[in-house]
Amino acid sequence: MRLIELTSTRTSFKTVKFNRTGLSLIVARHSKQAVKDIHSTYNGVGKSLLVELLHFCLGAGKNKGFEEHLKGWCFILTFEHAGMEYLVSRVVGEDKLAVNGREMKLSAYKDFLNTLGVFDLPASISALSFRALLSFFLRSGRKAYASCDGARSEWKPYYRVLYQSFLLGLDCHRVVKKHDAKKKLDERTSLAKKYKEDAELRDFYLGEKNADIELASLNEQIAKLRNDLSEFQVANDFSEREAQANNTRFLLVETRNEEAILGVRLRDIDLALELHPDVAPDRVRRLYDEANIVMPASVTKRFEEVEVFYSRLRENRTRRLEQERTVTLAKQSILQSRRIDLERELDSQLQFLDAHRALDEYVENSRFLSELTARQTKIQDYLALIEKYTNEAQMIRAEMGQATVETTVYLEGAKAHRDMLMETYRGFAREFYGNKAAGLIVKNNDKPDNQIRYDIEARIEYDQADGINDVRIFCFDLLLLFLRQSHSMEFLFHDSRLFAGMDWHQRLTLFRVADRVTREKGWQYIATVNEDQIDSVKVEAGTDFDRLFVQPRVLELTDEPDGSGKLLGVQVDMQYEKP
Structure with missing residues (x-):
């Protein structure tokens, strides 16, 4: 696939016709009025916008900045693949576009690009797509130039490894296999871990209680309660009967x-009947005789009268006590x-209450049984899940271990291919830094705690220094183009961001290498470049300057105040890149 032309139905747009092979440069320069303006920059003339418009015509989703500022604009891209030209026209704000005059929805267009054959996409790996892989040949946005594998900054590590593996000619099915296995294992783990958040089951999960013992106890309680409820007789008038029993x-x-x-009263009466508080007359006489006192006749007579009185009084008292005793009995x-x-009545009432219970009590017992049953079910589910998780997790871990062993064997067998990757990358890096240590390393990631199958690293010694990371990205992208592993891409596009941090030597070497490789292979290297980036190598480039930086120019963009020198040909301020 090579790019031929990008244009628009708007006459102000600066049409970009790409050179068929070799370099195609879109140069941003100052207008004559701004040459001496120290505040003038090369930003905003349309260099990065060109990249976004190419993506727009190659199946990107809706762009919010385009929707707000360019609604109704129609952009037309002509590209070639396998000897056939394709003309794509797409209008901002519409859901449809046209390919060689045939209208289709955006989703259908993406499917069309997937089946076009630019990338030899395996049907079994849905994550591989034209849109994803295109990003390595047409990086979009500032974050895309932060690392080799991050052609899109939002990609997760798995996707970065998957796309690199595919374009480097590695067995990407192994990448998917480990990813899917680890994902499945994580799902099992997350299902088990959810019980850690359950207040009732947390102790089981942490091992502080034994779920089997708890379940046995619950089974016993539930069986007893169910038996009680089966014999439960509800009395509709239970409350009234209970009140009657309480009254009884x-x-x-x-x-x-x-x-x-x-x-107590009867005992007092019996005691009173037994007591004789008066003194007998004979005892009084004996007392007098013993004292040798002769009792006068008058006293004797009076004593007899008193004796008769108290005798009658005693008889009356005894009769009264006997009567009172009879009444009390x-x-x-x-x-x-x-x-x-x-007692008989209360026994009968209590027997009824024992045999019958209140409806409220029945409802409460039924509710308690439901609680116990729910807890029983929860523990049973927990035990079943833990058993299932344990068995499945062991099988998954075994499969992952076997896959790791097989991958080691595979990489050993692919040593010649890995050596080729290493040497090709080293060859490009050597153009910049001579014998400085550099290379592309592919290793088996044997750690079971991640989804990554291969550790892929493109390195140049001291690659954290200014400009070296940019060279590393260039060498990596050029390697992917050069390998032509499962693809037929014939262009590589870099934005001026890539050259901003380079020194003049790195920049000049980059264009020499890109020019040589693309001319030899008949491919395209397209770049947006600032004028000062070109001027910085003019002396050192010598006789190569015109060939590298003048002849390949396909468009010049300027910062005219009215916007006429910019890509759109008009002044439009918009944010079209994702933050």
Whole structure:
């Protein structure tokens, strides 16, 4: 696939016709009015916008900046693949576009690009697509120039390795296999870990309680409660009967208290009947005789009268106590009878209450049974999941271990290919830095805690120094183009951002290498370049200057105040790159 032309139906647009082979330079320079303006820059003339427009015509999604500022603009890209030209026209703000006059939706266009054959995409790996792989040949945005593998900064490590593996000619199915296995293992782990957040099951997960013992206890409780509920008889008037039983119990207690009081009274009466507080007359006489005192006749007569009086009084007292005792015994008999009746009645009421229960109690027991059953189910699910997770996790880990061994064997067998990758990359790096250590390394990632199959690293010694990272990216991208592994891309496009941090030597070498390789292979190297970046190598380039920096110019963009020298031909301020 090579680029031929980008144009627009708007007459102000600066059409870009790319050279068929070798270098194609889009140069940003100052206008004559701005040459002496120290505040003038090369920014905003359309260099990076060109990249976004190419992506727009090659299936990118909607661009918010375009939608706001370029709605209705139609851009037309002509590209060639396998000897056939394709003309793509797309209007900003519309869902459809046209390929060689045939209208299609954007989703259908992406499918068309996937099946065009630019990349030999395996049907079994859906993550591989034209749009993703194109990014290594047409980097978009500032973040795309931060690292070799990050042609799109939002890519996760797995996708970076997958795309690199495909373009480097490595077995990318192994990448997918480890990714899917680790993802599956993580899913099993996350399912188990969710129980750690459950207050009831957290102790089981942490091993502080034994789930099997807890489940056995629950089973026992549930069985007993279910048996109780099966024998449960609900009395609709349970509350009224319970109140009657409470009243009977109160009357019984009251009766027993009265009966006890009568019992005490009977004992007092019996005691009173046994006591004789008066002194017998014979005893009085004996006392007088013993004292040798002769009792006068009048006293004797008076004593006899008193004796008769107290005798009558004693008889009356005894008769009264006997009568009172008889009455008390009668009352006691009545109370005993009443107590017996109340005891029988209370026994009957309690037997009913024992055999029957309130509806509220039945509902409460049923609710408690539901709670126990829910907890039982939760623990059963937990145990089943843990067993399933353990078995599946062991199988997955075994498969991952076997895949790691197989990958080691595969890389050993692919040593010649890996050596070729190493030497080709080293060859490009050597153009810049001579014998400085450099190379592309592919190793088996044998760690089971990640989704990465290969550790791929393109290095140049001291590659954190200014400009070296940019050279590293250039060598890596050129390597991917040069290898032509599972693709037929015939162009490589770099934005002026790549050259900004380079010194003059690195910059001049880059264009010499790009020119030589693309001319030899019949490919394209397209670049947007600032005028000062070219001027910095003019002396050192010598006789190569015109060939490298003048003849390949396909467009010059200037910072005319009215915007006429810019790519769009008009002044438009917009943010079209993702932040």
